[in-house]
Amino acid sequence: MYKSPQTLSRSGQLQTKEAITMTSLSAKDKTTVKAFWAKVAGREEDIGCEAISRMLTVYPQTKTYFSHWKDLSPGSAPVRKHGGVVMAAGTDAVSKMDELVGGLLSLSELHAFTLRVDPANFKVLAHNVLVVLSTMFPNDFTPEVHVAMDKFLAAVARALSEKYR
Amino acid sequence: MVVWTDFERATIQDIFSKIDYGVVGQAAISRCLIVYPWTQRYFGSFGNLYNAAAITSNPKVAAHGKVVMEGLEKAVKNLENIKATFAELSTLHSEKLQVDPDNFKLLGDCLTIVVAAQLGKNFTPEVHAAFQKFLAVVVSSLRRQYY
Numbered sequence: 303m304y305k306s307p308q309t310l311s312r313s314g315q316l317q318t319k320e321a322i323t324m325t326s327l328s329a330k331d332k333t334t335v336k337a338f339w340a341k342v343a344g345r346e347e348d349i350g351c352e353a354i355s356r357m358l359t360v361y362p363q364t365k366t367y368f369s370h371w372k373d374l375s376p377g378s379a380p381v382r383k384h385g386g387v388v389m390a391a392g393t394d395a396v397s398k399m400d401e402l403v404g405g406l407l408s409l410s411e412l413h414a415f416t417l418r419v420d421p422a423n424f425k426v427l428a429h430n431v432l433v434v435l436s437t438m439f440p441n442d443f444t445p446e447v448h449v450a451m452d453k454f455l456a457a458v459a460r461a462l463s464e465k466y467r
Numbered sequence: 468m469v470v471w472t473d474f475e476r477a478t479i480q481d482i483f484s485k486i487d488y489g490v491v492g493q494a495a496i497s498r499c500l501i502v503y504p505w506t507q508r509y510f511g512s513f514g515n516l517y518n519a520a521a522i523t524s525n526p527k528v529a530a531h532g533k534v535v536m537e538g539l540e541k542a543v544k545n546l547e548n549i550k551a552t553f554a555e556l557s558t559l560h561s562e563k564l565q566v567d568p569d570n571f572k573l574l575g576d577c578l579t580i581v582v583a584a585q586l587g588k589n590f591t592p593e594v595h596a597a598f599q600k601f602l603a604v605v606v607s608s609l610r611r612q613y614y
Contacts, residue, residue, distance in 0.1 A: 352592075359592035360599050376592045429576060433583045433595065440584035445501040446519050448580065452502055 332399050334450035339396045340441055342435070347392060350385025351377060352434040353427065361426050367419060388427075395458050402461040410465040421466060424459035429458055431455065469604050471546055478597040482582060483543045490512040491581055492532025497522050498577040506570055535574075542605050550608045557612035568610045 327335075344347065355376035357364050371380040391409060393399075398405030413419050432451060434441045471479075499506050501519045510516060512525040522528060538556060545552040560566045580598060583590045590598075 356592045356595055360596040393507040433580055433590075436580040436583040437587050437590050440587060443580075443584065445498045445523070448498060 304339050325454055327399065331450040331453050334447055335399065337455045338442065338447050338451065339393065342439065345438065346389035347382065347386040349431070349434050349438065350387070350389035350392075351382040352385070352437075353430045354381050354385045354388065356430040356433060357427050360430070364423055364426060367417070392431075392458070395461075396454075399454070402457055405463055406458065406461040407464070409435060410462050414465040414467075415454075421459065421463045424462060425456075428452070428455035428459060469546075469549070475597040475600060476546060476594070478594050479543055479601045480544065482586070482594070482598060483540060486536075486582065486585055488536035488540070489529065489533050491578070491585065492534070492536040493529040493534070494581045495574065495578040496528050496532040496535065497525075498581060499574045500528065502577060503570075503573045506573060507562065509566055509570075518564075539605065542601070542608075546601075549604050552613060553605070553608040554612060557609045560609055561613040569614055571606040571609055575599075575606055578602065 327355070358368070358374055359376055365374055368374055368380070368384075371378075373380060374462075395402060395406060432443075432448065432455075435451065436448075489554070497519075500516060501537050508518050510528075510531075513525060513531075515521040515525060516528075541552055542549045560568075579595070579602065582598060583595070585593070
């Protein structure tokens with residue numbers, strides 16, 4: 303899942319990054335993600351706020367990207383606001399699931415050239431999103447939903463890394 | 468040397484006193500086998516792992532979940548010296564079981580998610596941080612005897 307973008311297919315032909323990104327999410331994964339996302343609709347800001355709060359607390363090295371915020375404590379105003387922004391982008395990604403690389407192009411450029419976030423941190427935030435979903439929706443966040451969401455967030459991370467180099 | 472704050476020590480002991488090892492162990496291992504299917508390579512003797520339903524209802528998976536949680540309890544009881552406590556287990560995982568140590572983190576992440584579901588709101592960011600610090604020390608100790 304986190305290997306280099308080009309791999310050999312069974313026939314020995316090189317597959318493009320795009321092909322891998324697009325074929326990695328099965329039809330079932332997409333339906334599962336869409337259904338679960340619809341269930342959590344309305345709580346996006348809470349989820350985003352919690353995920354970022356946890357990321358800053360459990361992985362303090364991520365604070366280095368937010369030195370311009372006045373308050374980095376869990377649930378603070380800038381954390382909540384940014385949580386909303388990130389989750390709105392997530393909702394957008396869900397709607398563009400069939401073409402994540404094209405759909406997230408400008409976001410990728412933002413992360414690559416302006417924010418310059420080390421892409422390893424995408425995995426870190428994704429893990430924290432999954433933990434939050436688990437605390438808030440313990441009965442709905444089944445292992446099947448977990449694997450589909452993990453794959454989706456990994457696909458989003460790959461699309462965001464597209465313009466880095 | 469690992470330094471535990473009073474909060475971290477109390478939190479870790481509290482979590483392990485609250486959770487049911489059978490339930491949490493089974494859920495964590497099943498989740499790991501479902502979310503990261505390549506981990507199934509270590510459980511060839513467990514029988515039917517063909518789909519999520521089979522994994523979730525597999526009695527050998529459940530039994531092994533309990534074994535893992537009891538192993539973790541040893542670390543909770545020896546927080547000041549997890550490295551020594553797990554030296555033998557580390558050698559076992561390296562030489563006999565031949566588990567890729569990257570998999571320890573995967574199981575740890577699944578365990579975090581299961582415990583999060585159990586504790587809900589009480590799994591605050593601070594509690595979460597203490598739990599992941601504990602798991603990081605456990606993973607590091609299990610990796611130690613690999614060469």
